[in-house]
Amino acid sequence: MGDQQTDQVSSGVETLIVELRDKGVNAGKYEAQQIIDDAKQHADAMLKQAKDEASKLVEDAQKEAEFIRASGAESLQLAFRDTLLKLKQQLLSQFSDNLKRMTQHELKDPDTLRKLVLEVASKTQKIEKNSVIMLPAHAEAVEDLRKSPEKLSGGPLIEMISEQTRGMLRDGIEFSVSENIKSGIKIISKDSKVEIQLDDSILSDILLEYLQPRFRALLDGVLS
Numbered sequence: 001m002g003d004q005q006t007d008q009v010s011s012g013v014e015t016l017i018v019e020l021r022d023k024g025v026n027a028g029k030y031e032a033q034q035i036i037d038d039a040k041q042h043a044d045a046m047l048k049q050a051k052d053e054a055s056k057l058v059e060d061a062q063k064e065a066e067f068i069r070a071s072g073a074e075s076l077q078l079a080f081r082d083t084l085l086k087l088k089q090q091l092l093s094q095f096s097d098n099l100k101r102m103t104q105h106e107l108k109d110p111d112t113l114r115k116l117v118l119e120v121a122s123k124t125q126k127i128e129k130n131s132v133i134m135l136p137a138h139a140e141a142v143e144d145l146r147k148s149p150e151k152l153s154g155g156p157l158i159e160m161i162s163e164q165t166r167g168m169l170r171d172g173i174e175f176s177v178s179e180n181i182k183s184g185i186k187i188i189s190k191d192s193k194v195e196i197q198l199d200d201s202i203l204s205d206i207l208l209e210y211l212q213p214r215f216r217a218l219l220d221g222v223l224s
Contacts, residue, residue, distance in 0.1 A: 096208055
């Protein structure tokens with residue numbers, strides 16, 4: 001009886017050990033699987049976060065690149081526009097300077113001066129009597145006319161001969177010269193003290209007022 005009980009106890013212990021072992025193994029497997037599942041979830045979360053961060057970095061980089069491209073294009077457009085404006089201004093300034101130099105040069109030409117005097121002479125009805133038409137001192141022909149009106153009949157003053165100038169002299173309009181006049185002519189009324197200056201500066205301003213808008217329109221057509 002004792003041996004039989006001992007065998008039963010021993011068998012029960014072994015059974016208990018087997019059950020505990022199986023439970024332990026099963027529990028270990030469950031925990032291991034749980035750890036694996038948790039690790040996979042954590043890894044998936046980390047992978048998703050990494051993908052999201054990478055996508056955001058790419059998106060930010062694309063936005064920055066687009067901003068830089070747009071800013072660069074806008075800067076280029078502004079620079080191009082500023083360059084065109086400066087070029088137009090330089091060309092307009094050069095045109096103005098060239099016209100002034102040309103006007104100054106032309107008014108030193110005796111033939112141009114003669115034409116200017118004759119043009120004034122043709123408008124004698126607008127010039128008060130008892131007036132003086134003053135010309136530059138370098139105009140020797142006019143100086144001869146002032147000193148010796150009879151020289152109108154020939155010599156270097158032949159270009160100055162016209163019925164208009166003779167009429168001007170008869171109407172009391174005199175010719176004179178002045179060292180202060182560098183170009184063009186000046187009309188002085190002795191009675192009303194009115195002075196009309198027609199020098200290179202004034203004439204070039206008149207020409208610019210007429211020509212500059214046309215030159216600007218030409219530039220706008222070429223440089224637009």
